[in-house]
Every structure is written in C-alpha cells, then in structure tokens.
Amino acid sequence: MKKLMTLAILMVALNSFASQDSIFIRKIYDEALVSGQCYENLRSLCKDVGARITGSAEAKMAIKWGHDLLSSYGFDNVYLQEIKVPHWERGTTEAGWMLNEQKEMLKMNILALGGSVGTEGLLEGEIILVESVEDLEKVGKEKIKGKIVFFNKPFDQTQINTFKAYGACANQRWEGATKAALYDAKAVIIRSLAQSTDEHAHTGSMHYEEGVMQIPAAAISTVDADRMLEWLQKGKVYVKMEMDCRYYADETSYNVIAEMTGNEDDKIITFGGHLDSWDVGEGAHDDGAGIVHSIEAIRILHKLNYFNNHTLRCVLFMNEENGNFGGKYYAEIATENNEKHICAIESDRGGFLPIGFDIQGTPEQVELVRQFKDLLFDFELYKFEPGYSGVDIRPLLNHYPEMLQLGMVINSQEYFDYHHAETDVFESVNKRELELGSAAMAAIIYLMDKTL
Amino acid sequence: MKKLMTLAILMVALNSFASQDSIFIRKIYDEALVSGQCYENLRSLCKDVGARITGSAEAKMAIKWGHDLLSSYGFDNVYLQEIKVPHWERGTTEAGWMLNEQKEMLKMNILALGGSVGTEGLLEGEIILVESVEDLEKVGKEKIKGKIVFFNKPFDQTQINTFKAYGACANQRWEGATKAALYDAKAVIIRSLAQSTDEHAHTGSMHYEEGVMQIPAAAISTVDADRMLEWLQKGKVYVKMEMDCRYYADETSYNVIAEMTGNEDDKIITFGGHLDSWDVGEGAHDDGAGIVHSIEAIRILHKLNYFNNHTLRCVLFMNEENGNFGGKYYAEIATENNEKHICAIESDRGGFLPIGFDIQGTPEQVELVRQFKDLLFDFELYKFEPGYSGVDIRPLLNHYPEMLQLGMVINSQEYFDYHHAETDVFESVNKRELELGSAAMAAIIYLMDKTL
Numbered sequence: 001m002k003k004l005m006t007l008a009i010l011m012v013a014l015n016s017f018a019s020q021d022s023i024f025i026r027k028i029y030d031e032a033l034v035s036g037q038c039y040e041n042l043r044s045l046c047k048d049v050g051a052r053i054t055g056s057a058e059a060k061m062a063i064k065w066g067h068d069l070l071s072s073y074g075f076d077n078v079y080l081q082e083i084k085v086p087h088w089e090r091g092t093t094e095a096g097w098m099l100n101e102q103k104e105m106l107k108m109n110i111l112a113l114g115g116s117v118g119t120e121g122l123l124e125g126e127i128i129l130v131e132s133v134e135d136l137e138k139v140g141k142e143k144i145k146g147k148i149v150f151f152n153k154p155f156d157q158t159q160i161n162t163f164k165a166y167g168a169c170a171n172q173r174w175e176g177a178t179k180a181a182l183y184d185a186k187a188v189i190i191r192s193l194a195q196s197t198d199e200h201a202h203t204g205s206m207h208y209e210e211g212v213m214q215i216p217a218a219a220i221s222t223v224d225a226d227r228m229l230e231w232l233q234k235g236k237v238y239v240k241m242e243m244d245c246r247y248y249a250d251e252t253s254y255n256v257i258a259e260m261t262g263n264e265d266d267k268i269i270t271f272g273g274h275l276d277s278w279d280v281g282e283g284a285h286d287d288g289a290g291i292v293h294s295i296e297a298i299r300i301l302h303k304l305n306y307f308n309n310h311t312l313r314c315v316l317f318m319n320e321e322n323g324n325f326g327g328k329y330y331a332e333i334a335t336e337n338n339e340k341h342i343c344a345i346e347s348d349r350g351g352f353l354p355i356g357f358d359i360q361g362t363p364e365q366v367e368l369v370r371q372f373k374d375l376l377f378d379f380e381l382y383k384f385e386p387g388y389s390g391v392d393i394r395p396l397l398n399h400y401p402e403m404l405q406l407g408m409v410i411n412s413q414e415y416f417d418y419h420h421a422e423t424d425v426f427e428s429v430n431k432r433e434l435e436l437g438s439a440a441m442a443a444i445i446y447l448m449d450k451t452l
Numbered sequence: 453m454k455k456l457m458t459l460a461i462l463m464v465a466l467n468s469f470a471s472q473d474s475i476f477i478r479k480i481y482d483e484a485l486v487s488g489q490c491y492e493n494l495r496s497l498c499k500d501v502g503a504r505i506t507g508s509a510e511a512k513m514a515i516k517w518g519h520d521l522l523s524s525y526g527f528d529n530v531y532l533q534e535i536k537v538p539h540w541e542r543g544t545t546e547a548g549w550m551l552n553e554q555k556e557m558l559k560m561n562i563l564a565l566g567g568s569v570g571t572e573g574l575l576e577g578e579i580i581l582v583e584s585v586e587d588l589e590k591v592g593k594e595k596i597k598g599k600i601v602f603f604n605k606p607f608d609q610t611q612i613n614t615f616k617a618y619g620a621c622a623n624q625r626w627e628g629a630t631k632a633a634l635y636d637a638k639a640v641i642i643r644s645l646a647q648s649t650d651e652h653a654h655t656g657s658m659h660y661e662e663g664v665m666q667i668p669a670a671a672i673s674t675v676d677a678d679r680m681l682e683w684l685q686k687g688k689v690y691v692k693m694e695m696d697c698r699y700y701a702d703e704t705s706y707n708v709i710a711e712m713t714g715n716e717d718d719k720i721i722t723f724g725g726h727l728d729s730w731d732v733g734e735g736a737h738d739d740g741a742g743i744v745h746s747i748e749a750i751r752i753l754h755k756l757n758y759f760n761n762h763t764l765r766c767v768l769f770m771n772e773e774n775g776n777f778g779g780k781y782y783a784e785i786a787t788e789n790n791e792k793h794i795c796a797i798e799s800d801r802g803g804f805l806p807i808g809f810d811i812q813g814t815p816e817q818v819e820l821v822r823q824f825k826d827l828l829f830d831f832e833l834y835k836f837e838p839g840y841s842g843v844d845i846r847p848l849l850n851h852y853p854e855m856l857q858l859g860m861v862i863n864s865q866e867y868f869d870y871h872h873a874e875t876d877v878f879e880s881v882n883k884r885e886l887e888l889g890s891a892a893m894a895a896i897i898y899l900m901d902k903t904l
Contacts, residue, residue: 030610378612414882436865
C-alpha cells in the first residue's frame, strides 16, 4: 500500500513536471510566433550586412552586428572572443567558357571553390571527364596529364535525406584538385554540389595537400555540367577560365558570445550557428538562419524570465566555411579556462521546417533526449536519432568526450538548391518556418538545462 | 517447443512481409525521385491550362488534359464521369478603394469571394468594423445598417498546424455576407484568410442562405486590412468597390477517372485530388499538387507491375472549390452502381513536404494504418493521427460509413501564403517535395491494398 502511495505521488509529480514543461514550451512557441524577432533579424543580417566570408569587411560588419544586437537584449555578459582566421577572397575576375570542335562557345556559370588559387591570367585546356575522385586511377595519368579534369558526380536523388546525397559527392570539391594534381591535371572543374538542375554554381571549401601542386578549382552549374557532358559525347571539349582569387595574410577575428549565467552551477550549455558565410548570395539559410535561431532562443528564454540552472551561452561562430577556426579556438579556450561543458547544440542546416534533433552521444544520452519525444511531438518535432551535431561545436568533443551534442534537424529537401549559391538570400526563407526553428532551439535548450 | 517453432516461423514470415513491403516502397520512391513525372505534369497543368474554376473554358481544358494524360499511361480503364456543376465567374471588372476623412484614397487589392453577387455598378459605403461573425450581435443593427461590414479576424499565429488557424476564421468568408445581411449591411469586406502579412487577396467559397438578402462580399489583402484598421482608429473609413461577378446556368462537367482493375475482388480503393481550382494564380498547390500526386501514384504502381488485389481508382474530382458536386456525385453514383468502397485517400493540402496521413476511421482502423509507422519513418512520414480525410472523398462516408479514409498530411507552414491567391503558381512548388508526396501516396495505396 505504501509502495503504491509512493508510486502515485511520484506519478503525480512527474505529470506535473511534464505539464510545467509543456506550458513553458508553449510560451516559448507563442513568443516566437507572435512577437518573434528572428525574421527581421535575418533580414537585417542579409540586407544590411550581406554575404560575409571570413576576413572580409562584411565579416567585420557581421561581428559588430551580432555584438550590437546581443548587447541590446540585456544579457549578463556579451563579449568577443579573439581568434585567428584565414582570409581568402574571390577577387574581381571570374569567368569561364566551354568550346567544342564545332566551334561552339558558351559562357559558363562558374564559381572558384573557396581556397582555390587563381589562374594567373587566362587558362585554357582540354576537358577530361572523370566521373568521381575514385575514378582518377581508372582514367590514368596518360589521359589526364595537362588537361582540365571535370568531376561530374551528381547527387543521388534517391536519398530522402539530401545531406547524405551531398556527403557522397563532397570529396570532389574538398580534395578533387589535390587528387587530380597527382595525375598532372592543370585545373579542376566540378559539377556543383546541388540538388536541382539549374543555372547556379555552388562554391564551398576545398584544400590542397602539402607538397602537391596547387591547381585552380571551380564549380559550374548543374545545367552547364549536363551540357558539357552532352558535348563530350560528341567530341573534344575545351575550357577557358580566368579567376584571380587568392589568400591574404591571416586576420584577427572574433566569435561573438552572449551568456545567461547559471543560477545553480558553472556548467555550460553552448548553442549557436556560424556568422560567416560564403561570398555569394546573402548566407540566409547558411547560416544566417542558425545565427538568428540561436539569438532568438536566448532572447526568448531571457524574456520569459527563465531561471536557468547552467550557464546558457549563445555563440556566433566565425569561420565555419573555410577553416572552422572559430569552433577550434572556442574548444581550446574552453579547455584552457577549465570550463565545464556539458552540452552543445548547433543549428546549421537552414531556415526550413525544423523536424527534430540529431543526437551525438552515448545510448544513454540518446534516451535522455528521447524522453521528450511525446512532449515535442505537439510541436511537430519527431526525429530524435543518433547522428551528427555540427561543425562548429564538434571540436568541443575532442576536449569534452562525455558531453552531449545535438544538431537541429531541418527539412532538407530544398537546402541544396540554395547552399553556397547566389540563391541563398533572405527571400528564400519562410517566416513561420524560421520562427519554428527558433522555438525548437529554445525548447531543447530549456529541456537540456532542466535535465542535465 | 512446437509453439515456439510456430512463433519463430510466424516471426520470420512477418519479417519477410515487412521487408518485401520495405523493398517495394523503396522502389516506389526511387521511381518518383529519379524518373518522376509529377513535376513536369504540374508544370503542364499550371502553364498549358492555368487557373480552372468549375464551368470555365479552362476547367474543360483541364478535363481533356487529365483524360489525355491518364490515357497515355495505358491503364485498364480511363473514363469521364458526367456531373452537373455550378458556374460562377469573376467577370472583368473588380476594384476597390478605401477613403478616409483626411481625403486619403488608396486602391485595395480585392478579390470577390467565390459565389458573391456583383455590385451592379459602383458601390459606396462607410466601413463598420466587426472583429468576427460572432461579434455582429454585440455591434448591433443600429450601427451596421446601411454600412459595409469589415470582418477582420486574423489567423491565430500560435497554431502550429496552420489549418487550425484557417478553420477558426473561415466562417467570416463562408457565412459572413449572409450573417451581416441579417443586420442590414450593404456589403462585406473580409480580411483574407492568409498566414502572412502581404499584398495578396485570397478568394474562396461563400454562400447565401435562403430568404436572406444577397449582398456582395470580397476579400482584401492582410496589408490592406491592417491599413484599414489603422485608419479606423483615426476616424471614419469609406469604401468604393465594383465587381461584376455572377452565376451562369449550371453546366455539365466531369470527374476524370483511371483504374487498375482488382485481381482478387471488386472492392475499390479511391484516391485523388481536385482538378478545379480558383480563378487566380494557377492552382498549383490547391490542388494541382493533389492531382499530379494521384496520377503519379497510379503511374508508378502500374509501371512497377504491381499486382493489386482491389481496384485502384484514381479520381480527378471536379468542383471541390465551390459546391463539391464532383465528390457528391461520385459517392451517389458509387451507391447506385452498388460499388464496394473500402478505402479512399485524398491529397488536397498542397505540394509541400508530406509528413503523414490523417486517419478518419474507427480506433481499429487507426491502428491498422499505424502498424506501418516504423516502415514509413524511413521516408520521413511520421504523423498518423485520427483526423479529417478530404472534401472530395468525404461524401463517400455517408454511403459507406465503415470505409477507411485518409488525408495526406503535408507541412502546412507556407500553405496559406498561396491558398486561393495569385501567388499559387507552379514556381511556388519544389520538385523534390512534390515527388515525395507522390511516392507517399503510392506507398499508402500499396499498403492499404495489401492490408484491407
């Protein structure tokens, strides 16, 4: 009888917790959807600042923008965290043409890959088709030598999660140039890592390996890639291209940080996105959305007078796109300062409909998050699977291997229509979906703060 | 031991069924995503036919379009089902202005509600604000008499499912004119049933009750509604409006039907959307998407040589928007012909990301569908809740109360930005999301055919 009584009391208590959580999360959503500021914040980031590649004047503006905005909300602590970052810029000349044996010539939509060397004037060469990086060996040095390698691996359209399709061909962008240089190619053209067939080129990061010849690398639109393929079936294809992109000296830059100090202890929950973007479009989905999600999450918790147990730290990371030095320094400085990191949450998958969180942790941590599935189902969040957290927060795991990390999962169907392309502008983001993302971030921060 | 053996055999058998299902559904998705035709079909419906209100020349074109397309796929049976439909048209004059005591005058974005009478020349009157139909009594006949009632109930932005927000203010469109006429109003202006604040007016169906004065009714954009509200706070506001919309004589029209005859019995699974649309935009989401979802679903099942137990019947319903005579006749003819209807599935919530199916049925039927939750989770379908099926198939339930009905659930966040407005065009539909909708339809038809 006594046991039954205890059980009954426990169940009432649990229900009451659950219902408190449910009421508070409802308040978060109401604030986000009725008095939300993330959409106008994103408009400002996209239109007043614009594209903001690390090291650029716009990146400096973005840091000031973030610091000013966070300061205006009255948190305990808003500050800049100094870091060193690379500085690559596209320059002013960027063009490409393809030509065939029938003397046809077409201007291509081309974008240098981020980190590529320039062409030092006009570069001309014959195209050699290589379906993927893995096929270089099959084609062989004899055919590749002195030519421009065209990597044409397309997205696998059958992947429901488009990030899997992206992941499967991302190496042609990341290491295509270095691998092709080993076969004496003179340059590399890749099919854009894009979902749709359209006229936009998509840039993104690439790197050179030590001791390997540095050859220029650029992406062309999927339409141009299809056309090139078509021409190659009829005969030889040549490309003329010119790019004056280059690296400048490393720069001092900053992560931007705002905190609500913990009331119970000095453990830290980090959440954020990245403030830098590529230098085309406006970095609206990638990752303006994650930035305003994170700012809005802490604004809402603050506005609702949430009494947080642990320190809630909103971080606008710099330099995710080409180096990830914001994330790496953040983790190193945390360790140097003997900070206690228990959880980190990232939003870097766009401003579309949020559907859940990927959980990077032990099976116990996965279950810890999943206990809130029913609660969050009412807000159309349903996906709580083991998975990857985010590029910016990932380095923390090297220093805090036992911490829990979460990556917000967002409807991925349209993401790669905009990713790293001139189409990634404010107008491509829907207000309601962006607001739901902010609310989902705030809700999961609240639940983790209460639970961990 | 024998029991254990039986159990083991049963479990192997069950697993093997599950894995067959999983393999077949994977094939459905592959076909939809790699060789899908729904996106190009939607382009054709939107661009070659366009907006297609019941009774219009375009509606006739749409019937031919549907019949030709379905015939081209080689089903057992493609035919037209004759029905009688109303014929209302907007006419050529439609305009509205608002004026205030400061002599300011602004042209409004206005759309007659579908079914409204015209104004018979220019109609002028003073605006009386009534927050919702329910508030008419509170405002009272004395203040309303001779004026133009402005119903301004906005969407409740806190609803996660936007259809709930829509449902909560839909009566100002449907019965606002009739209710206001009882208070001697001379016309009705409603705030568009729209999610976002923008310049587009949204039309939709309204009706008059027998014996009540028929007064004109129109929707204005949410921006105009907000401006009108602002002006009303400063003084009197007047409206001038002119609309020459009207009813014509009833017409003969058609539902368009294609069948894969059942191999096991003559029971019928109906699935479809509605071929008619409002007369603005291109009816892309509403309900071009449902039309091409349904056509694609039967095309895919046919192409994969699916050996269906029951008759699979794809129906392109006519006249959902203003009368639902397609759905009503379909149900009546079914009964007259002693057809055996066991299941009906509708897609009429747009071409965005599909997320599950609302289940209209008994608790047992709900569980019957939910047994496939895990299977469909891999395709990001997760919502299988009791709910509403669809306007077109709903009349079947009057005749077959024991049948199971399903309504495809689609991410609703953006739907009411486009619904019944000039923005509902092909370009607002994403190829992948549309294809996933087609695959989800085909998958659920397959599962229901195997299970029922």
